[in-house]
Amino acid sequence: MEDIAAQAVEAALAAGATYADARVMEIRTEAMSARNGVIEALDREERAGVGVRALIGSSWGFFSVPDDGSAAARRAGEQAAAVARASTLVPGVDLALAPEKAVTGHWSSDVREDPWAVGLAEKGDLLEGVTRAMREHGADLAEASHRIWDTRKWFVSSEGTRVDQHIVECGAAMSATAIGENETQRRSYPGIRGQYGTRGWELIRELDLPGNAPRIAAEARELLTADVCPSLDASDLILGSEQMALQIHESVGHATELDRILGWEAAFAGTSWLELPKLGSLRFGSELMNITADATLPGALGSFGYDDEGTPAHPVDIVRDGIWVGALSGRDSAALAGLERSGGAVRSEGFDRIPMVRMTNVGLLPGSDSLASMIEATDDGIFMDTNRSWSIDDKRLNFQFGCEIGWEIKGGKRGRLLKNPTYTAISPKFWGALDMLGGPDEWTFWGTPNCGKGQPQQIGHTGHPAVPARFRGIRVGVRG
Amino acid sequence: MSDVTTTAAAERALDTAERALRLARVRAADAEVEVTVRQGTEALTRFATSFIHQNVASEVNHVLIRVALDGRNASTSVDGPADDDSLGRAIDNVIEAARIRPPDPDWPGLAPRASAPAVDHFDEATAAASPDERAARVGAFVDAAGGLETAGFCSSTTVQLAFANSAGQRLTGRGTAAEVDGIARTASADGSGRRTSVRLADLDGAVLGERAATKARAASDPTDLEPGTYEVVLEPNCVANILSFLLVHGFNGKAVEEGRSFARVGAEQFDQSISLRDDVTDSGTLGIPFDIEGTPKQPLDVVRGGVTRGLLHTRRTGRMAGSGSTGHAVEGGAAWGALGANLVLAGGDKTAEELISGVERGVLVTDFWYTRILDPRTQVVTGLTRNGVWLIEDGRVVRPVTNLRFTQSFVEALGPGAVRGISTNRELALAGWNSVYLVPSLHLAKWNFTGGARG
Numbered sequence: 001m002e003d004i005a006a007q008a009v010e011a012a013l014a015a016g017a018t019y020a021d022a023r024v025m026e027i028r029t030e031a032m033s034a035r036n037g038v039i040e041a042l043d044r045e046e047r048a049g050v051g052v053r054a055l056i057g058s059s060w061g062f063f064s065v066p067d068d069g070s071a072a073a074r075r076a077g078e079q080a081a082a083v084a085r086a087s088t089l090v091p092g093v094d095l096a097l098a099p100e101k102a103v104t105g106h107w108s109s110d111v112r113e114d115p116w117a118v119g120l121a122e123k124g125d126l127l128e129g130v131t132r133a134m135r136e137h138g139a140d141l142a143e144a145s146h147r148i149w150d151t152r153k154w155f156v157s158s159e160g161t162r163v164d165q166h167i168v169e170c171g172a173a174m175s176a177t178a179i180g181e182n183e184t185q186r187r188s189y190p191g192i193r194g195q196y197g198t199r200g201w202e203l204i205r206e207l208d209l210p211g212n213a214p215r216i217a218a219e220a221r222e223l224l225t226a227d228v229c230p231s232l233d234a235s236d237l238i239l240g241s242e243q244m245a246l247q248i249h250e251s252v253g254h255a256t257e258l259d260r261i262l263g264w265e266a267a268f269a270g271t272s273w274l275e276l277p278k279l280g281s282l283r284f285g286s287e288l289m290n291i292t293a294d295a296t297l298p299g300a301l302g303s304f305g306y307d308d309e310g311t312p313a314h315p316v317d318i319v320r321d322g323i324w325v326g327a328l329s330g331r332d333s334a335a336l337a338g339l340e341r342s343g344g345a346v347r348s349e350g351f352d353r354i355p356m357v358r359m360t361n362v363g364l365l366p367g368s369d370s371l372a373s374m375i376e377a378t379d380d381g382i383f384m385d386t387n388r389s390w391s392i393d394d395k396r397l398n399f400q401f402g403c404e405i406g407w408e409i410k411g412g413k414r415g416r417l418l419k420n421p422t423y424t425a426i427s428p429k430f431w432g433a434l435d436m437l438g439g440p441d442e443w444t445f446w447g448t449p450n451c452g453k454g455q456p457q458q459i460g461h462t463g464h465p466a467v468p469a470r471f472r473g474i475r476v477g478v479r480g
Numbered sequence: 481m482s483d484v485t486t487t488a489a490a491e492r493a494l495d496t497a498e499r500a501l502r503l504a505r506v507r508a509a510d511a512e513v514e515v516t517v518r519q520g521t522e523a524l525t526r527f528a529t530s531f532i533h534q535n536v537a538s539e540v541n542h543v544l545i546r547v548a549l550d551g552r553n554a555s556t557s558v559d560g561p562a563d564d565d566s567l568g569r570a571i572d573n574v575i576e577a578a579r580i581r582p583p584d585p586d587w588p589g590l591a592p593r594a595s596a597p598a599v600d601h602f603d604e605a606t607a608a609a610s611p612d613e614r615a616a617r618v619g620a621f622v623d624a625a626g627g628l629e630t631a632g633f634c635s636s637t638t639v640q641l642a643f644a645n646s647a648g649q650r651l652t653g654r655g656t657a658a659e660v661d662g663i664a665r666t667a668s669a670d671g672s673g674r675r676t677s678v679r680l681a682d683l684d685g686a687v688l689g690e691r692a693a694t695k696a697r698a699a700s701d702p703t704d705l706e707p708g709t710y711e712v713v714l715e716p717n718c719v720a721n722i723l724s725f726l727l728v729h730g731f732n733g734k735a736v737e738e739g740r741s742f743a744r745v746g747a748e749q750f751d752q753s754i755s756l757r758d759d760v761t762d763s764g765t766l767g768i769p770f771d772i773e774g775t776p777k778q779p780l781d782v783v784r785g786g787v788t789r790g791l792l793h794t795r796r797t798g799r800m801a802g803s804g805s806t807g808h809a810v811e812g813g814a815a816w817g818a819l820g821a822n823l824v825l826a827g828g829d830k831t832a833e834e835l836i837s838g839v840e841r842g843v844l845v846t847d848f849w850y851t852r853i854l855d856p857r858t859q860v861v862t863g864l865t866r867n868g869v870w871l872i873e874d875g876r877v878v879r880p881v882t883n884l885r886f887t888q889s890f891v892e893a894l895g896p897g898a899v900r901g902i903s904t905n906r907e908l909a910l911a912g913w914n915s916v917y918l919v920p921s922l923h924l925a926k927w928n929f930t931g932g933a934r935g
Contacts, residue, residue, distance in 0.1 A: 031812075032581075033814065033815045035815070038582070038584060038585060038586075039581050039582055039584065040584070040814050040815060041555070041812075041814030041815055042553075042554040042555070042577055042578075042581050043554070043555045043556070043557075043812060043814075044554070044555070044556040044557075044570075044573055044574060044577060045556065045557045045558075045559075046556070046557070046558050046559070046560065046566075046569075046570055046573075047558075047559040047560060048559070048560035048561070049559065049560055058531055058532075058533070059531070059532045059533055059534070059535055060533070060534055060535065061535050061536075061611075062534070062535065062536040062537070063536070063537050063538070064536075064537075064538040064539070065538075065539050066539060066540065066541045066542075066559045066560045066561075067541075067560060067561050068560065068561075069561070079537065082611065083535045083536070083537055083611045084535065085611075086525070086532075086535060086610070086611030086612045086614070086615045087525070087531075087532035087533075087535045087611075087615060089532070089612065089615040089616065089618075089619055090527060090530075090531050090532045090615055090618050090619045090622055091531055091532075092529065092530070092531030092532075092533065093531075119580070120576075120577055120580040120581060121580050121581075124580070124581050124582060128582065140738075140739060141738050141739070141740070143815070145815070177738075177740070179738075179739040179740065179857070180857075182857060182858060183855055183857050183858060184739075184740055184855055184856060184857045262529070263528050263529045263629070263631065264528045264529070264533055264534075264631075265528070266528055266529075266629075266631040266663065266665065266670075267528065267631035267632040267633070267661070267662055267663045270849075352538040352540075352559075353536075353538075354534055354536050356534075388854070389852045389853065389854050389862065390852055391850045391851065391852045391862045391863055391864065391885075392850055393849065393850065393864045393866075393883060393885075394849055394850075394864075394866060398864070398885060398931070398932075400862050400885060400887070400930075400931070402854055402862075420854070420855075422854070424885070424930075424931060455524055455526055455633050455635075456522060456524055456536070456635075478862075478887055478930050478931070479860075479887060479930075
């Protein structure tokens with residue numbers, strides 16, 4: 001397949017591209033979902049094709065064909081150059097690419113139990129069983145699902161890079177919904193989006209869905225009669241690690257994408273409140289805040305060997321001791337911003353989408369406290385867990401997030417259950433209020449399989465190492 | 481780039497569907513089989529900081545196959561060469577999957593033979609559009625912004641759809657869509673200009689660029705507005721966003737069956753000025769007149785005079801409800817229910833200026849952003865304003881204001897007595913979930929702004 005990609009690159013260069021790269025991809029997926037004890041859908045997908053990126057002057061041209069044959073690849077290369085040439089009708093400054101040494105190599109994710117070798121009957125039994133269990137323990141609506149992605153890709157660039165990768169991703173989700181007179185209450189496990197990683201079926205076994213189904217169903221039912229989260233202008237707020245993953249994704253990950261900072265996403269995803277001249281000096285949060293983007297973390301959903309520009313995966317510091325020090329970047333955005341090297345954070349959803357800056361594993365390094373010690377140290381506050389809703393402005397500054405469940409904290413102890421907990425804040429003020437962080441034992445590599453960005457929109461898979469954390473003086477309980 | 485302009489293209493797509501059908505029946509003679517083939521081209525020219533930075537085009541050849549054996553059903557799709565080997569391998573795979581999975585007690589069977597409405601939202605020139613034609617519209621948008629920084633896209637899409645099932649149903653349809661959607665930016669504000677049409681020729685980049693620049697300048701140097709409850713005038717893109725939530729979490733038959741929806745057929749749940757139809761036959765909309773299960777889409781009253789009248793169904797949810805499918809199944813939508821729609825909200829009798837003149841003290845909003853639902857039952861949604869927000873006092877726009885966060889029940893916002901005016905003019909908007917919305921601007925009595933975007 002590398003030769004097919006090489007032919008696409010040659011065709012783009014022959015048609016006038018100054019640089020070109022091509023990815024041949026073969027993708028297999030499986031998705032099964034169950035509701036109330038019945039398998040509702042079983043979908044499989046096979047996708048194969050070539051995507052070619054050609055650079056002329058200031059713009060990329062991209063063309064893809066759903067065909068991994070030689071003739072199709074050459075056609076894609078020629079068309080990519082033709083599309084790039086059309087872009088010169090509305091030109092900008094010529095794009096440069098941050099230097100990257102040409103490499104050859106292979107990478108594959110570590111899979112202990114091949115998810116394709118697990119029988120559909122076993123998979124179906126698991127999902128049917130946990131949804132039945134949730135129904136028996138109070139859920140009106142019990143849902144469960146698993147997903148498998150199996151991606152092989154061969155990348156060739158006109159600078160001589162040739163790499164191939166085999167990435168297996170796997171995960172599962174379940175939720176229990178209790179329906180009241182004029183409301184619904186939901187509990188999810190392990191999180192609202194489930195849990196996913198670059199791992200095999202062993203990840204799903206470790207989740208122990210059957211062992212958690214009765215609990216979340218009972219909690220969903222209990223929430224219907226719980227007190228509503230009070231509306232307070234300032235409260236001590238403890239967040240569980242799953243909600244912290246969402247918090248990091250939305251308010252740090254997207255905010256530090258260099259394409260957004262440069263204005264390339266201004267019309268859709270938005271820009272960023274961060275300004276490049278302040279890189280290295282701006283205080284993003286308290287000194288406890290250390291964020292890295294690290295695609296080398298074993299098993300995390302945002303891990304790979306090479307990004308979709310062929311840049312080898314490497315860790316990048318994003319926030320160090322509360323100071324903004326790095327960005328998620330690719331070769332073009334890094335060059336434009338004057339960075340020495342691409343952050344290796346360029347990926348595409350499939351062969352039919354142009355590679356763009358995406359989060360890798362953007363996560364918070366652990367501290368030295370624990371959820372238990374945070375609760376014990378809190379005299380009056382609220383503990384919220386498991387994301388339910390998320391909304392943030394186009395500069396990634398103002399956010400309002402809701403969680404599925406909350407508990408009042410009084411005198412260092414977890415008290416009454418609270419429903420509909422929400423909190424809102426401005427990002428640097430919020431992160432500046434961080435004063436306690438969970439330790440290495442609570443460090444979880446959360447996976448987000450549904451990050452939308454770009455036009456046409458692409459769905460990205462990102463990882464978010466996170467721990468529980470405490471923030472002081474946060475507005476909670478926002479209601480309509 | 482596309483040849484989806486001829487009868488031959490439709491025949492080729494249908495041939496592929498028939499071939500997949502035969503390959504499946506050879507392998508499992510007793511199987512119920514349905515095949516959807518989607519072919520065409522998707523192209524999008526994207527610009528930012530006033531130059532084209534990403535310019536993409538993709539050929540599409542997608543084959544979706546569903547097989548059922550005594551109610552044990554599974555789906556597979558192939559994007560790639562649709563030769564017999566590739567299709568045969570995928571079919572072997574899906575038959576194996578169907579045999580192993582448990583039967584679905586609510587399996588509705590296949591769509592019977594039926595013809596679809598005579599709809600052809602298609603334009604040959606758009607199907608043949610070149611990258612240069614899209615770039616020319618981008619160039620016009622950028623030039624018309626008068627030096628303001630611009631960003632956005634111009635897209636053109638062509639689709640040829642063919643459906644065949646083992647119950648004898650055969651359908652073909654085709655469509656085009658073109659869209660220019662961009663912003664112009666000052667140091668303190670953005671303004672948007674957008675239009676969607678079946679024809680690329682309808683899209684005038686200069687008009688839209690000028691509109692975006694005018695809005696951006698008018699929205700510049702905004703000042704904060706105290707959060708609270710205000711009257712609002714919502715422009716069409718906001719209204720489309722509201723309808724997308726009502727559709728997915730409300731009028732979706734699956735959501736009703738599961739008890740997650742507010743919708744109660746026969747109840748007066750909206751202002752009597754609200755009439756909402758799903759109508760792919762409306763000449764102002766886009767789309768194909770059948771769904772992925774091969775069910776034709778007939779015009780459907782969803783809300784008439786404020787009373788909820790109809791729900792959208794797939795074959796499975798229609799069977800569960802005892803009402804049958806309305807032709808709204810989408811690929812991968814089994815867990816969500818009925819989604820694909822052409823919602824048409826009835827226009828009113830006011831100009832945009834008359835809507836504003838009817839406001840005592842309120843807010844004019846161009847776009848919503850990042851709207852997320854807090855509870856599907858109450859339809860409480862939080863989100864922000866974007867691309868131009870102004871304070872209205874005594875029927876006049878008096879000043880631009882900074883973006884605001886709202887937390888608002890969308891059902892209550894359109895509830896009885898809540899709608900004070902509807903514009904005559906309507907715009908076509910694409911708001912996700914495979915759906916198209918033809919919508920006016922609305923003047924609503926109350927909207928709950930819960931914070932400023934700057935905190």
